[in-house]
Amino acid sequence: xxxxxxxxxxxxxxxxxxxxxxxxxxxxxxxxxxxxxxxxxxxxx
Amino acid sequence: xxxxxxxxxxxxxxxxxxxxxxxxxxxxxxxxxxxxxxxxxxxxxxxxxxxxxxxxxxxxxxxxxxxxxxxxxxxxxxxxxxxxxxxxxxxxxxxxxxxxxxxxxxxxxxxxxxxxxxxxxxxxxxxxxxxxxxxxxxxxxxxxxxxxxxxxxxxxxxxxxxxxxxxxxxxxxxxxxxxxxxxxxxxxxxxxxxxxxxxxxxxxxxxxxxxxxxxxxxxxxxxxxxxxxxxxxxxxxxxxxxxxxxxxxxxxxxxxxxxxxxxxxxxxxxxxxxxxxxxxxxxxxxxxxxxxxxxxxxxxxxxxxxxxxxxxxxxxxxxxxxxxxxxxxxxxxxxxxxxxxxxxxxxxxxxxxxxxxxxxxxxxxxxxxxxxxxxxxxxxxxxxxxxxxxxxxxxxxxxxxxxxxxxxxxxxxxxxxxxxxxxxxxxxxxxxxxxxxxxxxxxxxxxxxxxxxxxxxxxxxxxxxxxxxxxxxxxxxxxxxxxxxxxxxxxxxxxxxxxxxxxxxxxxxxxxxxxxxxxxxxxxxxxxxxxxxxxxxxxxxxxxxxxxxxxxxxxxxxxxxxxxxxxxxx
Numbered sequence: 057x058x059x060x061x062x063x064x065x066x067x068x069x070x071x072x073x074x075x076x077x078x079x080x081x082x083x084x085x086x087x088x089x090x091x092x093x094x095x096x097x098x099x100x101x
Numbered sequence: 102x103x104x105x106x107x108x109x110x111x112x113x114x115x116x117x118x119x120x121x122x123x124x125x126x127x128x129x130x131x132x133x134x135x136x137x138x139x140x141x142x143x144x145x146x147x148x149x150x151x152x153x154x155x156x157x158x159x160x161x162x163x164x165x166x167x168x169x170x171x172x173x174x175x176x177x178x179x180x181x182x183x184x185x186x187x188x189x190x191x192x193x194x195x196x197x198x199x200x201x202x203x204x205x206x207x208x209x210x211x212x213x214x215x216x217x218x219x220x221x222x223x224x225x226x227x228x229x230x231x232x233x234x235x236x237x238x239x240x241x242x243x244x245x246x247x248x249x250x251x252x253x254x255x256x257x258x259x260x261x262x263x264x265x266x267x268x269x270x271x272x273x274x275x276x277x278x279x280x281x282x283x284x285x286x287x288x289x290x291x292x293x294x295x296x297x298x299x300x301x302x303x304x305x306x307x308x309x310x311x312x313x314x315x316x317x318x319x320x321x322x323x324x325x326x327x328x329x330x331x332x333x334x335x336x337x338x339x340x341x342x343x344x345x346x347x348x349x350x351x352x353x354x355x356x357x358x359x360x361x362x363x364x365x366x367x368x369x370x371x372x373x374x375x376x377x378x379x380x381x382x383x384x385x386x387x388x389x390x391x392x393x394x395x396x397x398x399x400x401x402x403x404x405x406x407x408x409x410x411x412x413x414x415x416x417x418x419x420x421x422x423x424x425x426x427x428x429x430x431x432x433x434x435x436x437x438x439x440x441x442x443x444x445x446x447x448x449x450x451x452x453x454x455x456x457x458x459x460x461x462x463x464x465x466x467x468x469x470x471x472x473x474x475x476x477x478x479x480x481x482x483x484x485x486x487x488x489x490x491x492x493x494x495x496x497x498x499x500x501x502x503x504x505x506x507x508x509x510x511x512x513x514x515x516x517x518x519x520x521x522x523x524x525x526x527x528x529x530x531x532x533x534x535x536x537x538x539x540x541x542x543x544x545x546x547x548x549x550x551x552x553x554x555x556x557x558x559x560x561x562x563x564x565x566x567x568x569x570x571x572x573x574x575x576x577x578x579x580x581x582x583x584x585x586x587x588x589x590x591x592x593x594x595x596x597x598x599x600x601x602x603x604x605x606x607x608x609x610x611x612x613x614x615x616x617x618x619x620x621x622x623x624x625x626x627x628x629x630x631x632x633x634x635x636x637x638x639x640x641x642x643x644x645x646x647x648x649x650x651x652x653x654x655x656x657x658x659x660x661x662x663x664x665x666x667x668x669x670x671x
Contacts, residue, residue: 068367068370068371069367069371074190074191074370077370077371077374078187078190078191078374080374080378081183081186081187081374081377081378082183082184082187084183084377084378085180085183085184085377085381088381088382088385089180089323089335092176092322092323092385093322093323095311095315095320095322096320096321096322096323096324098315099311099312099314099315099316099320100315100318100320
């Protein structure tokens with residue numbers, strides 16, 4: 057990880073921006089929490 | 102263990118370690134190559150290395166047992182991790198990258214001064230130096246209890262293998278071996294999960310197992326009720342878990358070194374984000390194996406205690422014999438009733454007969470309460486007959502199942518999972534201890550002429566430091582065998598230091614006007630206050646990460662305002 061590569065780092069792969077990547081990770085967490093809440097409530101005693 | 106299991110276990114470990122050592126045999130030509138693998142790691146290599154560093158043997162020994170006994174609520178501990186990955190990718194990665202540092206603590210000298218850097222590096226070396234030895238001790242303890250392996254020999258062998266490849270190939274060897282180790286870990290856990298479902302009685306499927314586990318309160322994944330005394334709920338995960346993850350991934354060199362070795366900022370960031378995406382589902386899968394184990398043992402006889410050495414110790418005591426016979430007899434009866442109730446519950450569910458289902462559920466809960474009562478009696482018996490023995494047996498649940506029920510070859514594979522995790526995690530720690538020693542302690546303080554501090558010399562010093570820390574780790578692991586509750590003590594030790602270290606970095610990143618003297622003394626006061634609070638209060642240890650961080654930030658701010666104007670750090 058060197059500063060010489062910094063200019064090539066403005067655009068991330070696959071998604072249009074880093075912000076989109078961050079929202080993907082946080083969105084995945086939200087989906088997981090929602091899924092876990094569903095499991096907890098569906099199978100609760 | 103059969104010959105085939107030994108072959109799979111030995112072959113897997115030797116291949117991974119041998120291949121990693123051979124492939125990285127020229128890594129010691131430069132300091133950059135040795136400490137950061139020439140900064141050539143791709144995103145998936147960085148991500149796998151981060152995951153392998155965090156996943157120690159304890160993960161695969163303790164988590165299924167924890168879910169077996171306590172359900173899946175521990176998953177909430179990881180809810181703060183994805184957010185921490187995003188914050189580190191946004192804030193820390195570009196700064197470390199711009200400065201081209203070898204260790205996280207180098208940045209503190211640039212931002213503050215040398216003594217703040219040395220303080221943070223010293224705190225890291227103390228807590229990581231101790232906890233790294235336990236990465237070897239914990240699996241050796243369980244393997245010796247279940248398989249009869251000699252603890253000293255297991256620790257020494259694991260330690261020797263780890264030191265050899267870490268010293269030989271440095272960070273690159275650690276990364277390459279971790280890729281193989283993670284492949285073994287994922288394969289082993291998927292195979293174990295599949296076989297567990299496969300071994301359920303005929304007519305009991307995966308959704309039936311989930312249904313039964315849920316009715317018994319094991320699918321307690323999310324709890325939104327806030328309670329200071331409840332260690333695992335949504336809010337502690339999103340606060341204490343977040344701060345712990347920020348400290349661990351953002352300031353602990355054993356993790357920072359993983360993403361510093363990335364080819365570019367992009368590769369480092371993506372590696373961190375991969376961890377943010379995969380970690381929660383991975384932990385969910387491991388905990389699910391524990392819940393499936395719970396359902397499996399509703400239909401199969403479970404021992405009164407999975408901890409065989411303690412069980413045998415009590416059994417050998419003639420004074421305990423009558424009580425033990427009573428417990429064994431009643432436990433067997435409870436288990437039969439439990440099996441009948443569980444079978445009736447599944448049948449009623451298939452028949453969609455709600456009243457019968459409710460009755461079976463009630464019966465199953467009653468048998469569970471009776472079994473829990475008998476286990477409490479057992480623990481009391483252990484306390485009376487063998488006061489020094491640890492009656493807790495959850496760490497032994499998973500491996501006991503593996504050894505008793507899984508086919509030949511798969512047993513070897515799952516033991517390889519445990520030992521791979523131990524090696525992967527401990528080698529990263531060892532690697533970071535060697536790097537921090539040479540970069541943050543040796544290089545700034547050596548009186549050796551600058552011309553003689555060549556890369557070759559520094560690599561040699563780093564190798565020596567790595568061997569030294571490795572030997573110290575082995576020594577500590579052997580010493581730990583003679584002490585009780587040390588694992589928990591050292592886990593707590595980590596949290597006692599992380600808050601202060603995170604606070605120093607938080608001031609560095611977010612309080613740009615605060616200078617070195619203010620943050621140094623704020624860190625010293627916080628560390629003393631944290632240790633005093635630990636001795637004098639009952640605050641749950643996870644909170645030290647949050648409190649320590651905010652205390653350093655607050656005191657540094659006060660110190661900055663109170664002290665006469667001085668030269669601001671850059």
